[in-house]
Amino acid sequence: MCGVAGLLHPAPAGSDTEAAERAALDQKKIARMIGAVAHRGPNGVRLEVGSGYAFAHARLSIIDLEGGWQPLHAGALEVIGNGEIYNYLELIARHGLAPNLATGSDFEPLLHLYARGGPTALAELRGMYGLCLRGEDVAPLLARDPFGIKPLYVRRTGNALAFASEPRALLVGEQPTVEPDAAEELLALNYVLGRRSIFEGVTRVAPGETLDAQGAPLAPPPLGPAVSRIRAPEPTSQAAALRRLDTVLEESVSVHQRADVPYGLFLSGGVDSAAIATLMARLNTRRVVAYTCGFDAPGASDERQAAERVARALDLDWRETTFGAVDFWRIAPEVAWALDDPTTDFATLPTWKLGEAAKESLTVVLTGEGGDELFGGYSRYRRALRPRWFGGRPAEPQVRAAFLKDGGAAALARWREAARPLRTDLTRLQKAQAADLATWLPDDLLLKLDRCLMAHGLEGRTPFLDPEVAAFALQLPDRWKVRGRQGKWLLRRWLARACPAANAFGRKKGFTVPVEAWIAPRARELGARVAAVEGVRAVCMAGAVETAFSHDAQSASRWPLLFYALWWTIHIAGASRAEAAEAVLGSG
Numbered sequence: 001m002c003g004v005a006g007l008l009h010p011a012p013a014g015s016d017t018e019a020a021e022r023a024a025l026d027q028k029k030i031a032r033m034i035g036a037v038a039h040r041g042p043n044g045v046r047l048e049v050g051s052g053y054a055f056a057h058a059r060l061s062i063i064d065l066e067g068g069w070q071p072l073h074a075g076a077l078e079v080i081g082n083g084e085i086y087n088y089l090e091l092i093a094r095h096g097l098a099p100n101l102a103t104g105s106d107f108e109p110l111l112h113l114y115a116r117g118g119p120t121a122l123a124e125l126r127g128m129y130g131l132c133l134r135g136e137d138v139a140p141l142l143a144r145d146p147f148g149i150k151p152l153y154v155r156r157t158g159n160a161l162a163f164a165s166e167p168r169a170l171l172v173g174e175q176p177t178v179e180p181d182a183a184e185e186l187l188a189l190n191y192v193l194g195r196r197s198i199f200e201g202v203t204r205v206a207p208g209e210t211l212d213a214q215g216a217p218l219a220p221p222p223l224g225p226a227v228s229r230i231r232a233p234e235p236t237s238q239a240a241a242l243r244r245l246d247t248v249l250e251e252s253v254s255v256h257q258r259a260d261v262p263y264g265l266f267l268s269g270g271v272d273s274a275a276i277a278t279l280m281a282r283l284n285t286r287r288v289v290a291y292t293c294g295f296d297a298p299g300a301s302d303e304r305q306a307a308e309r310v311a312r313a314l315d316l317d318w319r320e321t322t323f324g325a326v327d328f329w330r331i332a333p334e335v336a337w338a339l340d341d342p343t344t345d346f347a348t349l350p351t352w353k354l355g356e357a358a359k360e361s362l363t364v365v366l367t368g369e370g371g372d373e374l375f376g377g378y379s380r381y382r383r384a385l386r387p388r389w390f391g392g393r394p395a396e397p398q399v400r401a402a403f404l405k406d407g408g409a410a411a412l413a414r415w416r417e418a419a420r421p422l423r424t425d426l427t428r429l430q431k432a433q434a435a436d437l438a439t440w441l442p443d444d445l446l447l448k449l450d451r452c453l454m455a456h457g458l459e460g461r462t463p464f465l466d467p468e469v470a471a472f473a474l475q476l477p478d479r480w481k482v483r484g485r486q487g488k489w490l491l492r493r494w495l496a497r498a499c500p501a502a503n504a505f506g507r508k509k510g511f512t513v514p515v516e517a518w519i520a521p522r523a524r525e526l527g528a529r530v531a532a533v534e535g536v537r538a539v540c541m542a543g544a545v546e547t548a549f550s551h552d553a554q555s556a557s558r559w560p561l562l563f564y565a566l567w568w569t570i571h572i573a574g575a576s577r578a579e580a581a582e583a584v585l586g587s588g
Contacts, residue, residue: 001364001459002070003040003058004082005033005164006132007157008140008213012052019051026054033162033169034058040082040165042457046070048078053134055080060457062259062364063088064104072103074111077138081107081131082165083150084461086255091124106258107131114138119210119218126255126467130165130205140213147370147465148207148442151341151450154215155202161215166451167202168340168571176200176572181410183539187560188399188411191343191444193418198342207442233477238493241480244472245494252466253279256366263364264289266354267318269306271377271488272368274502275495276463280366281314290316291358291365293350296324297514306503313501321357323350328518333581336566338455343444344560346513351452359456369445370464373436374473375488376429376481384432385482395432397440400557403544415439429478441465515559522586523549523558529584530561535568 007026013019027049034045034056041058048055048071057070057080071080085091088106092098097112106127113121114133122143130152134140142163144152154163155170164170182198185191195204205211210218236244253276257263265280267273267290280288290311294304304320311318328349335348358365372378378395386392397415401408419435426434446462453460463469476490483489486505495504519526527549530536536545545561548554562584569580 001040001060001062001084001454002082003034003037003165003169003454004070004080004130004132005030005037005056005169006080006162007054008132008134008161008163009052009159010161010213011159023049023054030054030056032172033164036169036172037164037166039457040454044069053140055132060363060454060459062261062459063106065260067103068105068107070105070107072105072108072111074100074102074108075115075135077111077115077133077135079107079111079131079133081129082152083127083129083131083145084258084459085110085125085127085129086258086466087124087126089258090126122210128462128465132163141218142205142211144205144207144209146208146467147437147446147462147470149446149450149462149465151447152205153197153202153341154205154211156215161213163205166340167197167199170202171199175574178535178538178568178572180539181414183535183564184404184406184408185411185414186342186344187539187564188401188404188408189397189415190345190560191440191447192341193414193439193443204341231475233475238480238490241476241490242494242497245490246498248466248468248472249275249463249494250279250283252463252469253366254283256461256463256466257283259364261363262289262361263366264291264317264358264362265366266290266358266368267292267307267311267316268368269303269310270368271492271495271502271504272371272464273307274310274499274504275371275491276366276368277310277314277316278495278499278502279463281316287315287317289362290318291354292318292320293354293357294320294322295350295514296322297517300514300517301512309501309503310499313499319357321353323353323513325518327353328515329581329585332563332585333566333570333577334455335452336563336580337570337577338451339447339567340571341447341451342563342567343448344563345444345448346515346559348448348452349513349515351448352455355453355456355458359458362458364459364461365453366461366463367449368464369449369462370441371488371491373433373441374464374470375476375491376433376478377487378432378436379487381429381432381487382482382485384428385478395435400560402554403540403548403557403561405539405541427478429482430474433474516555519549519558519562520552520555523555525586526558526562526584529586530565533565533568533584535572536561536565 013022043059043061071078085106091109128145128149130150177200182192292307294302380395384395399408421434449460480490492504527546531545548557565584569575
């Protein structure tokens with residue numbers, strides 16, 4: 001886990017003098033770029049400048065603490081990457097790579113596989129990554145993992161292509177500008193869709209995509225992990241499906257635990273994290289460290305009681321942290337800074353606080369992201385399966401429209417295009433799952449997890465988002481995902497047996513963060529401050545922001561607007577976190 005930055009020149013320099021001048025400029029540029037994402041790699045930085053390229057790597061040491069420094073080399077090839085290749089030991093054994101390895105790094109086997117088979121080597125990887133691979137006689141390529149767990153961004157800069165783990169590294173020393181459509185998507189949907197980032201000129205590498213040194217796709221755009229892995233259900237019994245589920249989940253959790261540093265998990269009161277906790281307790285002889293965040297606010301949904309019940313049943317080393325009003329005002333500008341590629345999801349707040357707490361004893365945490373998308377957990381999936389006369393409707397996001405100049409219509413239209421499956425043989429439930437795996441998951445949930453943990457130099461891992469787990473889950477019959485008023489039916493059946501304390505078939509409590517309770521007492525004052533921010537005025541109707549902060553009926557709009565005001569003040573206006581807090585939040 002780390003931060004990466006690089007420059008790729010498609011054409012060689014001219015004379016020796018020109019080459020030397022370009023190398024000197026690249027050295028200076030790449031040092032500034034990696035400095036912008038140094039929080040991702042607190043263990044140290046390595047730079048390498050060569051003919052036609054410049055690489056920089058800020059390392060968070062996880063595997064092979066002494067020898068895993070990047071860029072890694074094997075013959076004429078080299079790789080620089082952010083992430084983990086969990087099945088590196090299996091790849092070494094399967095292909096007989098051990099005699100060729102110079103390190104114990106999980107990324108080095110990729111070089112030897114690429115030397116043998118070219119880009120097809122990427123299909124063998126079981127992990128999360130944003131990487132660049134090049135060689136003396138091999139054209140550079142950029143690649144991102146199929147689920148989009150790890151970020152990777154590109155930008156044209158002069159005649160070169162720059163890439164990095166976060167947009168801030170591509171904009172260092174410049175005045176960034178906001179893409180208006182992207183800002184509208186952020187406020188309407190909670191996140192920015194697809195390849196485009198919120199910054200003009202900065203593009204995301206799509207999940208599962210590979211690009212050349214010009215930034216062009218090396219193959220047609222991928223169908224995405226959802227559509228490519230969905231196949232017709234295989235005839236099997238429920239008992240056989242439960243046994244297979246146990247096997248694939250245990251194998252995934254096992255490889256996701258591979259680390260030479262302390263690891264644990266985030267435990268909520270829900271099914272997904274309880275499933276991960278159950279398997280970690282099974283696989284470890286030591287007590288597994290688990291962190292839970294609860295909320296100190298009247299009427300707040302608090303998961304600590306359910307999490308503690310699971311922790312005691314599994315004999316976890318359970319640690320709780322509390323999020324209250326003081327935390328809200330302190331952490332809001334920190335989250336706005338961390339999310340240079342923003343999401344207004346309020347779950348960023350407790351995720352940041354959990355990362356702050358866990359970094360004191362852990363370097364790696366396992367989390368439950370992906371369980372709802374793969375096994376059919378969201379209530380919108382159940383609504384999509386109902387007939388229209390019984391309240392059924394498409395599994396589309398709720399658009400915040402009251403304060404946007406076009407009412408959010410354009411953002412919703414773009415979401416529908418991004419979520420449209422490229423196959424026609426899917427059920428309504430599979431289409432809804434495919435839409436979330438293409439949009440909500442990489443553009444919101446995984447972005448949130450990456451930024452809020454990497455701000456603390458902490459690695460987050462997602463065992464549900466594994467090729468083998470996805471291949472199993474996405475081919476399940478709809479009736480084993482959604483049944484009656486509950487989703488994740490097969491996963492619940494498994495958990496009910498594996499950990500009865502989890503109350504797998506108990507009524508699900510919607511996850512919420514009580515931001516409105518903390519904002520409400522100061523709503524009018526905050527509304528005036530938010531409305532005064534230039535970036536907010538650019539996308540919102542005149543007077544609409546003040547209305548949102550003065551009418552309780554629109555209170556759900558307050559946090560997205562407050563967050564965007566903080567974000568814009570930091571990332572566009574160039575204020576520090578303290579300055580942004582003073583300007584937007586005042587003395588609260």
